[in-house]
Amino acid sequence: MDPTTTSPPTKARRSSGRWGDLVFLGLVSAGGLFVIFLLFGIAAILIDQSRLAFNAYGVGYLVGTRWDVSAQVYGAVPFIAGTLITSAIALAIGFPLAFGSALFLTTQAPRWLRGPVGTVIELLAAIPSVVYGFWGLYFLGPYMRTSVEPVLHRYLGWTGGFNGNATGTDILTAGVILAIMVIPTISAISRETLAAVPTSQKEAALSLGATNWEVTRTAMIPYARSGVFGATILGLGRALGETMAVTMTIGNHDAVPTSFFSQGQTIASLIANELTNSAGPLQYSAIIYAGVILLAISLLVNVVARLLLWRVLRVSGGSVE
Amino acid sequence: MKRQTSRTPLYALLAVVVIVIIVVAAGYYAGWFKGSSSNSSPGTCAPPAGGTIKGAGSTLVYPLMFQWESVYGGGTAVNYESVGSGAGITDFTQKTVDFGASDAPLSPAQRTALPATALTIPESAGGVVPLYNLPGVPTLSFNGTILADIYLGTITNWNNTALQTLNAGVSLPNATIQVVYRSDGSGTTFIWTSYLSAESSTWASMYGKGTSVTFPVGSGQPKNAGVAGYVQKTQDAIGYVDLNYALNSGVAFGKVENPAGKYILASVNNTQSALKDVNPTLPTGTGDWYNVSVLNAPGVTDYPITSLTYVFAYQDLSGAYGGSYTLTQAETLVDFLYWVVTTGQGYSGTLYYVPLPASIVTADEASIASITFNGQAVPNTCGSTV
Numbered sequence: 289m290d291p292t293t294t295s296p297p298t299k300a301r302r303s304s305g306r307w308g309d310l311v312f313l314g315l316v317s318a319g320g321l322f323v324i325f326l327l328f329g330i331a332a333i334l335i336d337q338s339r340l341a342f343n344a345y346g347v348g349y350l351v352g353t354r355w356d357v358s359a360q361v362y363g364a365v366p367f368i369a370g371t372l373i374t375s376a377i378a379l380a381i382g383f384p385l386a387f388g389s390a391l392f393l394t395t396q397a398p399r400w401l402r403g404p405v406g407t408v409i410e411l412l413a414a415i416p417s418v419v420y421g422f423w424g425l426y427f428l429g430p431y432m433r434t435s436v437e438p439v440l441h442r443y444l445g446w447t448g449g450f451n452g453n454a455t456g457t458d459i460l461t462a463g464v465i466l467a468i469m470v471i472p473t474i475s476a477i478s479r480e481t482l483a484a485v486p487t488s489q490k491e492a493a494l495s496l497g498a499t500n501w502e503v504t505r506t507a508m509i510p511y512a513r514s515g516v517f518g519a520t521i522l523g524l525g526r527a528l529g530e531t532m533a534v535t536m537t538i539g540n541h542d543a544v545p546t547s548f549f550s551q552g553q554t555i556a557s558l559i560a561n562e563l564t565n566s567a568g569p570l571q572y573s574a575i576i577y578a579g580v581i582l583l584a585i586s587l588l589v590n591v592v593a594r595l596l597l598w599r600v601l602r603v604s605g606g607s608v609e
Numbered sequence: 610m611k612r613q614t615s616r617t618p619l620y621a622l623l624a625v626v627v628i629v630i631i632v633v634a635a636g637y638y639a640g641w642f643k644g645s646s647s648n649s650s651p652g653t654c655a656p657p658a659g660g661t662i663k664g665a666g667s668t669l670v671y672p673l674m675f676q677w678e679s680v681y682g683g684g685t686a687v688n689y690e691s692v693g694s695g696a697g698i699t700d701f702t703q704k705t706v707d708f709g710a711s712d713a714p715l716s717p718a719q720r721t722a723l724p725a726t727a728l729t730i731p732e733s734a735g736g737v738v739p740l741y742n743l744p745g746v747p748t749l750s751f752n753g754t755i756l757a758d759i760y761l762g763t764i765t766n767w768n769n770t771a772l773q774t775l776n777a778g779v780s781l782p783n784a785t786i787q788v789v790y791r792s793d794g795s796g797t798t799f800i801w802t803s804y805l806s807a808e809s810s811t812w813a814s815m816y817g818k819g820t821s822v823t824f825p826v827g828s829g830q831p832k833n834a835g836v837a838g839y840v841q842k843t844q845d846a847i848g849y850v851d852l853n854y855a856l857n858s859g860v861a862f863g864k865v866e867n868p869a870g871k872y873i874l875a876s877v878n879n880t881q882s883a884l885k886d887v888n889p890t891l892p893t894g895t896g897d898w899y900n901v902s903v904l905n906a907p908g909v910t911d912y913p914i915t916s917l918t919y920v921f922a923y924q925d926l927s928g929a930y931g932g933s934y935t936l937t938q939a940e941t942l943v944d945f946l947y948w949v950v951t952t953g954q955g956y957s958g959t960l961y962y963v964p965l966p967a968s969i970v971t972a973d974e975a976s977i978a979s980i981t982f983n984g985q986a987v988p989n990t991c992g993s994t995v
Contacts, residue, residue: 458828540792
């Protein structure tokens with residue numbers, strides 16, 4: 289950055305070059321340390337602001353199933369459940385599509401198709417989440433209500449998970465929206481790890497007479513497995529924290545969901561909906577406490593994902609994102 | 610790697626488009642495109658030169674506040690952020706704004722949290738209406754008990770006997786009622802739940818009134834637009850929105866029974882007459898306004914679900930904000946408040962807000978006159994001479 293560091297090595301310039309190095313070192317390490325400080329700062333503020341609720345409920349908050357603003361009783365189970373269930377639906381629907389597309393692009397698609405299709409999948413990530421939410425509210429929700437949910441109820445109603453009033457703004461719709469939103473993340477990183485499988489590995493399988501499918505199954509998937517797993521966990525991280533699209537489609541009801549057709553609330557949508565207009569310091573603090581839980585879950589998920597990806601990509605020297 | 614190089618121009622283009630959109634949007638909010646306001650202030654009063662004040666709060670009152678802020682003082686004196694009533698009260702309590710705005714009065718707890726004595730000044734009024742989506746069904750009539758039962762979840766079907774009795778001759782469908790409420794804390798919810806509390810002792814004891822209430826049934830949608838949009842899209846749905854929103858967006862809504870036993874379709878006129886007729890005994894500006902109710906006006910033509918919306922300002926400005934607060938700021942604030950409760954009321958009608966009745970304006974003027982700076986009344990150009 290500092291132009292003097294690239295100057296010709298005259299004696300006077302060289303000493304200013306050393307100063308440049310020092311300034312550069314100072315700036316860069318200040319930047320790096322500040323980012324770390326930010327993370328701790330955010331966590332510290334959140335924990336501090338959640339103290340009131342923590343003192344009132346302690347760890348019992350994590351198992352409290354009732355959230356009642358009028359009675360000033362707060363428990364996090366409705367939101368933890370909403371968050372985990374919608375994310376699980378997202379992965380259950382999103383993973384097969386994303387992994388399938390990654391396999392298609394790395395093993396089956398003609399070379400000229402790979403770039404365009406890959407770009408289009410990644411473009412899904414460029415759509416703002418409010419647009420997904422809008423689409424979910426005005427198209428997907430009504431469609432789920434009139435066409436999908438009655439069918440699910442008829443054939444799967446006996447499981448108990450697909451009962452109740454089909455409204456189209458519920459846990460299931462939010463999960464489907466999230467599935468679409470996690471596809472680009474999972475697909476892109478899965479492709480990276482599949483592409484990182486050494487050619488020697490594939491050639492070895494081919495030389496043993498393996499078919500295309502057998503090469504994929506025996507040489508590529510085992511090699512890329514933990515990378516794909518890491519990609520899935522990263523997708524999970526995105527699903528856990530997604531706010532706008534979920535808020536617009538989940539129904540925002542502060543109760544533990546009893547079926548996939550229940551209205552619910554995730555921790556992120558709870559914060560979006562109720563924080564700025566909380567009815568008092570205890571509710572405010574309880575919402576922040578939920579935020580701390582979300583932060584903890586997200587950090588854990590991301591650390592696991594990074595570790596898994598690091599193990600795979602270290603070998604091939606590839607890079608993630 | 611080759612793939613990525615070929616994609617770079619596309620990404621660059623995308624990035625440029627996104628950045629342009631962000632900058633334009635930010636600029637819009639920063640007021641780049643406001644231009645010089647062509648319609649000058651209709652009153653005689655004008656803010657002192659260079660004075661700017663900040664307000665924050667209610668989204669319900671935002672369209673009207675936006676009009677006020679763009680007209681008053683040529684559009685540069687007031688900066689209002691519609692962050693929501695609750696956030697507005699928080700900002701006001703933390704003294705980061707000159708006035709707060711909320712559709713619900715300060716609760717006793719919020720009052721004790723204030724750092725100094727504050728004035729509660731009603732600055733506009735409105736109504737809340739029930740809207741529903743039943744294709745082919747003419748305008749329905751509701752009463753308080755039925756609305757409370759629907760929101761309690763004790764009436765779950767449109768062909769419920771009580772509802773059918775009230776709407777004799779209308780063929781109501783055998784369909785589950787899809788209840789919708791505001792998911793974000795809102796003044797509209799405060800007005801709605803105040804009404805349900807007044808009409809149903811069950812509602813009052815189990816859920817009460819508040820800007821943020823845990824509803825027993827239904828789904829939550831953010832903002833008036835979210836509720837109205839959901840109801841319009843969803844057959845068999847029922848929701849509640851502000852009258853000005855309903856009238857502006859043209860969504861159909863139902864009649865509500867008033868205490869005189871008449872079924873009234875809300876309008877600006879019958880909401881205004883309700884405010885006149887209900888004639889609430891108002892506390893002083895510094896008093897407790899939490900239980901002020903303008904619901905259920907007695908007049909035959911009055912609409913029953915009505916409410917005031919409020920701004921809050923500190924009474925002793927120099928005492929509350931400390932030494933850095935300037936006299937110019939104080940003058941601008943007092944001027945603006947006077948202007949809002951007098952000349953500003955003239956902007957209500959076109960935006961479907963309800964102008965304040967004279968009795969409330971008088972009370973407001975007395976409150977504003979009690980604002981002091983360094984122990985002195987604040988000089989202004991808009992006061993009682995207007």
